Amino acid sequence: MKQKVAVLGAGSWGNTLAILLASKYTVTMWEFDAKVAELLNTEKENKKFLPGIRFPDNFTVTNDLGSAIKNAYLIIFAVPSFAIRSLSVNAAQFINNTQIIVSVTKGIEDGTFMRMTEIIDSVVPHKKGVVALSGPTHAEEVSKKVPSTIVAACKDISVAEEVQKAFMTEYLRVYTNEDIIGVEIGAAVKNVIAIIAGISDGIGFGDNTKAALMTRGMAEIIRLGKKAGANEKTFSGLAGMGDLIVTCCSKHSRNRHVGELLGKGQKIDEITSSMAMVAEGVKNCKSIKNFADKLSVEMPLTEELYKIIYENDSIMDSLKRLFSRKEKHEHWE
Template identity: 50%
Template sequence: MKGIDIAVLGGGSWGITLSRLLDEAGHKVRLWELYPEVIDELKTRREHSKVLPGIKVPERVIITGEEKEAVEGATHILLCVPSHGVRDTLIKISPHIGNDAVVISGAKGIETDTLMRMSEVIENVLGERVKVGALSGPSHAEEVSRRMPTTVVASSKDIDVAEEIQRIFMLDYFRVYTNTDITGVELGGALKNIIAIAAGGVDGMGFGDNTKGALLTRGLAEMTRLGVAMGAKPLTFAGLSGLGDLITTCMSKHSRNRYVGEMLGRGMRLKDIL
C-alpha cells in the first residue's frame, strides 16, 4: 500500500521517526510542527538535534507550521504531539480535515481534565466524520529511527481501519499487528508509564532484579484489572501494547519515565528533574 497522502502532526522524536518510516514506505508525507525554532532547524538542517541528533528528515517530506498546508487534502492524519496537546492540535486542524479521513493517535496518555483516552479525544473534537485508530507498542524512536526491528499494534474498533493502518506502516523492520480492543491498547500505552516511574525508583534506590521483576508483574496485574473495569479485554495487556511496552519502558535507557523515577529514587526533587 503506497502513495498515501498523510499528515504527521508533531516534529518531535516520534513524529520525525514515523515521517521517515512513512516516506520509506512510499507515502507522501507532510510534517507539521508548532514551534518556529524547531521548524527552522527541520527545514534548514533536516533534523531536530535536541531530540534525535544525526537523524535526517528526507527531502521529500514537506515541513510546515501551517495547519492548512499540513492537513488539507490528507487522507490520513497521524498525531505525534504529546498527549496534553492533542485536543488543542485537533481544534486547530479541524477546519481543514476532510470527511472520512483516518485520524491515528500515536500519542500515549490520558487527558488530565476529562480522563479520556486519545481516541476518545479525537472522537470528542472531530465527531463521526472521521475514522479513528491508534498505533502503540514497544517502540522507542531512538531505535526505530535507526531501523532496529520493532513490532507494534494498529488498533481501531473497526477492523478494516486497523488493517488499513497496518498496511500503511508495515516495513521489514517495523512489523504491525492488529487489535480491535482500542480501549486496552491505549490504556496499556498510558498506564505503563506509571509503573515505569516506579521501576526507575527501583534503579535509583539501588535495588535489584528481584524487586523490579516483582514490580513489573504486580504492575501488569493492576493495569489489567483497571483496564477490564474500563471495558478492555484482559488478553490485550499480555500483548505488545501491554506487557511488551511495559517491559521496554521499565528497562530502557531511552525511557523518560524510568529516568524520572531513577532520579527521584536518588533523592532529587521533581522540579529539578523536569
C-alpha cells in the same frame, strides 16, 4: 505521484514515524513552533530529537496546520498528551471524512478521564476513523531501523488494517486489535509503572524488586483496564506486556529515567525542568490515580507514586506502606 500523509508533531516519535512513512508516502510534518519548523526545513535534520538522521527528499516541515492536513490520506497525531485536545480543536476544521486519524500519544486526560482517541473523536466530527498505534517502540531504536513491533487498534478493524499496511516496513511489523480501550490504557499506565521501576533502579534495589513491580504493575493495568471496558487478553500483547517490559527496562525510557533520579534523591521539579522531552508518566500518574478513584479500582503502586510526586512523600514510607498492606490472593478484582 505518491499519496500524502501528515504527521502532526515533530518530537522524537513524530519525526521517527514521519521518516519511516516517507519510504512509501510524501510526508508533511507539522511543528507547532514556527521558528523550529523553519529551522528543521533548513537543516533537513532534527538535531534536538533525532540527531544524525537526515530528512529524505519527499519530506517537508510546516507550521501551517491547514496545509499539512490538506489532501493527506493519513493524519498522525504525535504531540504530548497535554496538547492533544488543543491540537484536535485546531485541526478539526481541516479534516474530512475520507481521512484516517492515527494517535500515537499515550495518556489519559485528567478530569474527563478520556483516552487520547476519545478526545480526538469527540472534537473532530468528520473523519474516516481514529486508530491508536502503540507498542514497544522507542524512537531511538525505530529511527535506526532496529526490528520492532507495534499494534494498530480500532473498533472498526478495516480501518486498523489500513493503518497496519501503511506502517509495515522491513523493520516495523504491525499487528491489529479491535480493543482500542485496552491498547490505550496499557499505553498510558505503563509509563507510571516505569517511573516506579526506575525508582527501584535509582535506590539500587535488585532484579527481584523490578520483577515484582512490573508484575504487580501489570495487575493494576489489568484491574483498571477491565473496569474501563478493555479485553484482558490485550494486556498480554504488545501494548500491554510488550510496552511495559521495554519502558521499565530500557536505557531509552524517559519515564524510567525520571524514576531513577527520584530514587537517587532528586526532586521531581528539578528532574522535569532539566528534560527536553516529555515523560508522560509524571502528569498521567495524577490523571490515572484520579480515574482509578472514580472507578473504585485499587492501584496501590500508582497511589504511592502520586504521593511521592504530588505530595512530596518519602519513598521509604511508600515502601513500608506497600509491604504492610493486608495479605492478598495473587489475583483479585
